[in-house]
Amino acid sequence: MxxxxLGGVAAGTKAASRARRLDPEMEITVYQEEPEPSISECGLPYYLSGVVGERENLIARTPEQFADKDIEVLVRHRVESIDAAGKKLSVRDLRTDKVFDDTYDRLIIATGARAVLPPIPGAELEGVFKLRFLTDSDEIRRYIxxxxxxxxTIVGGGYIGLEVAENLCRLGMEVSLIEGEDRVALAYGPEVSENVEAELEANGVGVYTGEHVDEFTGEGRV
Structure with missing residues (x-):
């Protein structure tokens, strides 16, 4: 078997580990497009400020550690097509740009989500970032x-936006947070949102709810 x-962060690596426990003889391969598997995504905002001091602290397990459990984890590999009838895959090694075929008996797609960049003019300017992977944190931290x-300025008042605001404040920045809905922290009730907004403002964050970004402007960068 x-x-x-496909996908080597939380769900993919947990599925691989569970499969290994259920079947010690199963052949298991995980393809991960990013350079690291099994990262602690919740810690990404805290890496920006240095609360998480070492990059390695965000990597739960390395490919070598998975190999010790006889699980093959191939990072910087992207599956580009799936032949479900033939149970075949076309895989690109992003380090060499070479494409090769692979086969499977069972396939799990655990690629997760990608950060959504709204179609706002100027989003391609230097200084505009998304935060989804460890490599995104590297880029933001290097820029800082x-x-x-x-x-x-942070666009979005959900979990990640709030945590980024917290950590950029730690760095002494003047931080503004823009949320299109009428309150931040929409996953919680209005009372929690009110308390969160009050805490943000008490720490010097400018909170703008019910507002939308029309354009990012600048000469080459914001």
């Missing part, structure tokens, strides 16, 4: 270290 899993920005 050969099991192939090189540019020393004094101000930051």
């Amino acid at each position: 050969r099991l192939v899993i 270290e090189e540019r020393s920005p004094g101000k930051a």
